Amino acid sequence: MSHDHSLNPETMPSEPEKATQEGKNKFIGFWFFLGGETVLFAALFGTYIALRNSTADGPTANELFGLELVFIMTILLLTSSLTSVYAMYHLKNNDFKKMQLWLGITAILGFSFLACEIYEFTHYITEFGFTFRSSAFGSAFYALVGFHGGHVTFGMAWLIALMLRNAKRGLNLYNAPKFYVFSLYWHFIDVVWVFIFTVVYLMGKVG
Amino acid sequence: MSTAASQKRGFGTVLWDYLTTVDHKKIAHLYLFGGGFFFLLGGLEALAIRIQLLQPENDFVSAGFYNEILTMHGTTMIFLAAMPLIFAIMNAVVPLQIGARDVAFPFLNSLGFWLFLFGGLLLNCSWFLGGAPDAGWTGYVPLSITSPGHGVDFYVMGLQIAGAGTLIGGINFLATIVTMRAPGMTYMRMPLFSWTTFITSILILFAFPALTVGLFLLMFDRMFGSAFFDVGLGGNAIIWQHLFWIFGHPEVYILILPLFGVFSEVISTFSKKRLFGYTAMVFATILIAFLGFMVWAHHMFAVGLGPVANSIFSLATMAIAVPTGIKIFNWLATMWGGRITINSAMLWTLGFIPTFTIGGMTGVMVASVVADYQYHDSYFVVAHFHYVIVGGTVFGIFAALHYWWPKMFGRVLNEAMGKLTFWTFFIGFHLTFFIQHFLGLMGMPRRYWTYLEGQQLDLGNQISTVGAFFMAFGVIVFVINAIYTAVKGEKAADDPWDGRTLEWSIASPPAHYNFKQMPLVRGLDALWIEKMEGKGRLTPAEPLGDIHMPNSSFLPFMMSLGLFIAGLGFIYQVNYNWAYILLFGGMAIMLGSMLARSLKDDHGYHIPKDELEREVD
């Protein structure tokens, strides 16, 4: 086995993320982790569903939520999912610069999403006095959406670290799995958001 | 680099070696010592419980202290003793059984261990910092929310950290088994212990997140004034029970399935027969795991969920008896027609069969809803779960240790002491717990600090306490046995039991790279096949070449230490501002270590071919 994992056109495997044993392990291990995350979010969703009407005379979901902002946030996050797909496309084509570019766009979209979320939370707190402590509904809402936001934040930190660390090295078989696994993570966050906008916001509006 | 050389090195080097090791065999030792330590601690707490209950209206310990002991006994035994000991066996055996040089994530493997250890230490720090948690191992809200002091905060932080370690360990075993099997080792040729490890890891993966969330909610309610369980603000205390048992019931199968694997190996080896109904055994394991997720509310029959929910969960629970029964009968059938050697490992296994069957029987009895209205939260349930946990998990751990000790340490445990341990523990166990079935039905609820005089509960409790001391005696003999073996035990052959699986085809203890050449597996019981065909050793699947090995690292220890410090700070930031120093300091240590890990590429190293050639076979 070669010690030098760097890629060149002759050695470029079609799936660089799974070309080494370490890469395969990362790939499989990360999918398993996502399986566990599914249950983690299910538990939070379940808690939210159980407590969504426990407003203790505080504001209700219907009073709080505005759809415009949520729509913008959704589009931002969905688009960032697509941009990370583009990044992976260029990874497979062994085009490091383009991959970095698309990852950069992903990061910008991710940060915009976070900004919207922070704005949304401050809006609820200042305008409605709706906090983590207001009611069981409040606790459940901030816990679920906040956990997702925390995942986005962590994803951003991870992405930036990856991009900076590898900026000068280009692609190789050692870091390709890392980029790939990040993209899986990012898609998963999007999946969770799909359920959040459906179950929390849209269903909150419908009642 | 060989083990023999490492024994001659000074204490400091050995210590450093263990602190930084990423070798699954050494991590197995660490888990064994850590889990063993907590087992003794939990056992000591059990003895305190039993002494307190020796007489009616006893006051050996105060009521509040009793509750702390009781909670810590349950929590310690389940999270800090049983599971780590199981991980010890998995780490020691699974890579060898599937013919792998290491686990998929050696670094994470070590991180998992240190997280467990520091989580356990954090939990036990509570004894010295104003009192241990006192809301039961189940930590039911609102009791755990109203519990004064920081006891329950330690429970939350300790379990959260240890739980993260467990989750990491689970994912590691999953990936290892999926990607690292030797050539020819298909899923349906995997030894049963590897199979049960695989299924158990799936259970861990899907069960622990529910606990993680539950603990988070509890922490938010206790520390940040949120209202998940605050009835006044619309909260609901039953959510905790659901989350806890969605985790908690799979957890009990996490505790038993690996040992089912162990018994399968031991029975097959010492009966000199291939496991009867291997395929059925595999599917029974999968079925138990599958059903195990659908039954959690059988812990909540008395909660008042209504007859429909209770009936459904009752049926689902009973269904688990079927795959478990398949296992019991397959073991019996394996022994049938065999040539049974009875030694310590086999004694524990033979003790397990009737004991666990009784425990399972009472399990089905408590699954019958209306009957459970009487059993629930009484000593009958205490008897049930000690029959399955001690009779299954603890017996299994002892069986595994006697069976694999040669592979783990290169020495055979002393047989005479092994038998003494078994008989005293076995007799003591039944003395302690059989009578508790009746105590429960005679009206003794569990988690009772004391009971009143003149309610016919005295005699039963006395017998029970006496039995506990027999068990303690057995455990002490085992500890002496382990020390004696380390000092002057008999050196083990590579294959002391005439084994059937891959781990017996290599040295005891194995070289740090396990297999010089990957073996070619040609069927179930790979080694046995070669023995029967007269070769006695496995054909290599690859030419001798360089072996790639991971580097040791001190970072897992540092990360866990950082989390430990941050955990302390987190608990105390509620009352003291200086605690923020701990909190941020700890976080800095942890994040710094993580940064170091991600900045410094770790490609591992290679053992060159010629060095391997020089080493004698």
Place this chain on the structure above:
Amino acid sequence: MKGWMGKIRAFCLLGLTAFVLSACGKENLTALDPKGYGADQSFNLIILTTIVMLFVLAVVMVVYTIVLIRYRKKKGQKDYIPKQVEGNKTLETVWTVIPIILLLIIAVPTITATFDLADESAASDSLNVQVTGNQYWWHFNYEGQEIQTSQDLYIPVGEKVYLNMKSSDVIHSFWVPAISGKMDVNPENENTMYIEAHEEGVYWGKCAEFCGPSHSLMDFKVVAVSQDEFDQWAQDMQNVDPEAEPEDAVAQEGQSLFQEKNCMSCHAIGSSPAQIGPNLTDFGNRSKLAGVEDLTKENLVQWITDPESIKPGNKMTGNYPEVSDDEAGKIAEYLLQLKPTDITPESAQ
């Protein structure tokens, strides 16, 4: 089905050892000698499941014993290699199907009984009692009857009494083994169950859900009396005059001390709904002090001066003004003569 169940039950009762029989003391604590509707149902299932389980255990043990006797390694077998059997379809089917059948035998009566015990259709025209669990005492409010008691629950024998249960703090569980299985008492939802005692008597009740340091001391009693006695009791309780002056002077002093020390801010006498502490209307008739101690003046003085020594973690400690031994004695004198009715636990036994 009732028929054969009855037969099996009678058989088993006979068969139960002296050990179990010795447990049927006068305190009516054991679930093995059921004297109420719910306990009967549970007991039937306990017996049924035990029989099935003993059968399974017997099968396992027989095979186990044969295996150990016949197939232990014998002398001269050193090189004997047994036949390596892969499995056996027929056998494996047998031990899959038979357990399923056995489980169905258990499942059907289980589910029938579950629905039976959850049946609340008769609740509206029966006696309803609001049960409140508190750390560490029980409160009973007879709905629509202006009767409040604590610790002792009086019920008419042979009648279904519906209990609507809720907790004021943490989760408790209501358990009277001899007449009924348990039901949790939760803080957020009201749980309903019914109990019915077949015989007059005092039945020992226990809290079965871990609720704090004095969890093991949170006992109560169910006093089952005949319907006539119950009506009499209810009438007496309704007619209580909370302000009635006791006859002897010491008790009178006790009464004024009781007011002075502000005891009434938590406790109540009569049908007032105050529920921070137990209702003391029929305190003198109680079977036990604080659920667990003998009801003597000495013990009561100890309780009043230092409740912590009897029930650790109780909510009275530290929440009332200093009371001297002497004052406590007077208050005790007053409380002990609160006997508004002749229907008492003793009379029930």
Place this chain on the structure above:
Amino acid sequence: MADNTNSKDVNPFQKQKNKEEMQKQLITFALMIVFTIIAFVVVAAGVMDSMFVIPILLILAVVQVGFQFYYFMHLKDKGHDMPAVMIYGGIWAALLTLAGLGVITWW
């Protein structure tokens, strides 16, 4: 390190395959956006009864998530059996959790 960013050198066959794959991803994305818009419009219009709206929303979400998993995350490709097993396992446990918390918490 060799100059390895020259994409022209990648095996042209592979490149073509990647490109086709990317086109499919784009279509998937367009569908996801459409589904999202439908979901928001249905709610914003507020004309339908919540009895109908909620199932529609859930179906839209599930299909959309299926796209994410199968196309964006390549669950449809070969070598993804184990990931699929794990995700379905997770979904199974997740559904039970949701059922437990959603249905039998209040009674």
